[in-house]
Amino acid sequence: MIQTKEARQHRPILRRRKELHLPDDIVFQIVERLPVKSLLRFRCVCKSWKSYINDPKFISNFISTRYINNHDDDDGYVIHMEKNVSFNSSAKSEVCTVACDRTFESISELRIPFSFESGVAFFVGSCNGLLCLWNLDADMYLWNPSIRKFKRLPSCTDLKPHRRATLGFAYDSQINDYKVVRIWFDYHKPVIKVYTLSLDSWEIVELGISWSPNVVYYQVNSDMPSPFVSGHLHWMLIRIERRGEGQGMRNNRMILSFDVNSEKFNELPLPDVERGSFKEQKCLTSFKGKLALSILGEQPHGTSISIWVMREYGVHESWNKLCVVSAENTVFVVSDKILTRSIGFTKDGPLLIQKNYKKTKRSRLKNKYVLIDPETLHEKAISIKGENVLAMDSYMENLALLDGANVESY
Amino acid sequence: MSNQSESPNPTSSSNKITLKTSDNEVFEVEEAVAMKFCTVKQYFDDENNNNVTSGTSTTLIPLPNVESHPLAILITYCKKHLEIKANNADNKKEMEIDMEHYEREFLKNVMPQELTELILAANYLNFKEALDFFCRAVASAIQNKSVEYVRKFFGLESDFKPGEEEKLREEFAWSFEGVDED
Known part of the structure; x- marks a missing residue:
């Protein structure tokens, strides 16, 4: 007769200790779950750990496993703020702020470790926590704050100085590479160059879209990071077209998309939106991994913000109005400067909005930031120290730039 | 429910499976628990395929690579895991919160060195959720270490x-x- 035993309550172990060692595959499953700072330190454990952690395959898997395991503690947002409005007024360099949680309650400050001659930095975007900044001119940097390394990109010399270009920054997951796209329109001729991190060089890419010969002028319209959705970067494009003999000009808007892997451009439709107020700003963004459009318009008593979402990528009919938020008593635009704007969606849905408002007609303008839930329209004020948030993007720890040419540590 | 009645070997949740460890201890566990151990499930399925006539299994499954101490802990963990899953069948978020809470409590009674033993057992039994949990636990135990x-x-x-x-x-x-x- 076999004597059976119920599973016992486990007790703290006080037993003979025999040397047990884990097989390599399990040891490395544990390594994969470590944060970046520990990984950098544990490269010193032994040669096999060092080469495992330095392996580009590990570095790219690191990103995908963080997505799958949904490490909420590790991801957050990076907020780029204007110079000299940081907490420390003596700060010379600009500040990027990382909000480590969704509520923006625990915020840490990252000082940009390089400086631009012009003194101004513009935020191109963040991909998996690798940030791209430039100064509207030839200087451009990739920066990984989680391993404290940055890299100055080779300059794109053929660009005419002070010509306003539009940029986008993306991750090509198929080849585990980072790319910067730079577009500027020489009136009706687009000049496009793509920088690939692994090649460390800029290559010319053709637009490959033929447009009506009546188009006289193009303008790419965005100060915000170009949304990266379904493997594509997106920009709002305004085309100014001749209507016909003696009929003047008309402009129309469309979405220009760039497939980061195949490096092909495409056009995407905008939703059919009735023209609202006279003063209006349309801006592309992303909402829970879908392409989205925010339309801000001036209203008699404030600003209205409508959000549209393209439910099925590339399908015109799938554009759907998500919500309309009205920001009472806000001032939308003063002499061409937009004062109330949507900055972007956070990962689980709420929209970060900058509001400039007046309590009474005579009182001074006040600036504040709120998170609005697009489903419940519940609004929550958040405190971001510093007055002027320029851009926001998602952030996570990453090991990119661990190795490579011309990478500097600080 | 309908899945069970369609299955070729009808089983009920009260069915027990007997596991024998390397140190010759015998554990009688519910089938639902044993089936989370993929190694056991595989053995059990093979046995049933070879022995179609027997309706209920009386097989004793030997586990020559697992000692009784880690197995007892794994069974406790597995039972709790199934219970939390059943209690929150329609709410994934709640389930995750309950699971996290249980796992935090669980770790209070486990020494980091003990985790090695548990990982080896979970790995041999191919109990994926436990293996993932113990690997995470080791990672968080060592992340601030020298x-x-x-x-x-x-x-x-x-x-x-x-x-x-x-x-x-x-x-x-x-x-x-x-x-x-x-």
Whole structure:
């Protein structure tokens, strides 16, 4: 007769200790779950750990496993703020702020470790926590704050100085590479160059879209990071077209998309939106991994913000109005400067909005930031120290730039 | 429910499976628990395929690579895991919160070194959720530790040439700041 035993309550172990060692595959499953700072330190454990952690395959898997395991503690947002409005007024360099949680309650400050001659930095975007900044001119940097390394990109010399270009920054997951796209329109001729991190060089890419010969002028319209959705970067494009003999000009808007892997451009439709107020700003963004459009318009008593979402990528009919938020008593635009704007969606849905408002007609303008839930329209004020948030993007720890040419540590 | 009635070997949740460890202890566990151990499930399925006539299984499944101590802990963990899953069948978020809470409590009673034994058992039994949990637990137990602690923990020795390790340390000197005492 076999004597059976119920599973016992486990007790703290006080037993003979025999040397047990884990097989390599399990040891490395544990390594994969470590944060970046520990990984950098544990490269010193032994040669096999060092080469495992330095392996580009590990570095790219690191990103995908963080997505799958949904490490909420590790991801957050990076907020780029204007110079000299940081907490420390003596700060010379600009500040990027990382909000480590969704509520923006625990915020840490990252000082940009390089400086631009012009003194101004513009935020191109963040991909998996690798940030791209430039100064509207030839200087451009990739920066990984989680391993404290940055890299100055080779300059794109053929660009005419002070010509306003539009940029986008993306991750090509198929080849585990980072790319910067730079577009500027020489009136009706687009000049496009793509920088690939692994090649460390800029290559010319053709637009490959033929447009009506009546188009006289193009303008790419965005100060915000170009949304990266379904493997594509997106920009709002305004085309100014001749209507016909003696009929003047008309402009129309469309979405220009760039497939980061195949490096092909495409056009995407905008939703059919009735023209609202006279003063209006349309801006592309992303909402829970879908392409989205925010339309801000001036209203008699404030600003209205409508959000549209393209439910099925590339399908015109799938554009759907998500919500309309009205920001009472806000001032939308003063002499061409937009004062109330949507900055972007956070990962689980709420929209970060900058509001400039007046309590009474005579009182001074006040600036504040709120998170609005697009489903419940519940609004929550958040405190971001510093007055002027320029851009926001998602952030996570990453090991990119661990190795490579011309990478500097600080 | 309908899945069970369609299955070729009808089983009810009260069916027990007997597991025998390397130190000759015998555990009688519910089938639902045993089926989370993929190694056991495989053995059980093979047995049933070879022995179609027997309606209920009386098989004793030997586990020559698992001792009774880690198995008892794994059974407790597995039962709780199934219970939390059943209690929150329609709410994934709630389930995750309950699971996290249980796992935190669980770890209070486990020494980091004990985790090694549990991982080996979970790995042999191919109990994926437990393996993932224990790997996460080890990662969080060692993340603030020194390089020396980690070597000792995994039974590893430095194989760097003189000077190599110092160079590596210098490269990210800041990552050695704020490390726990061993």
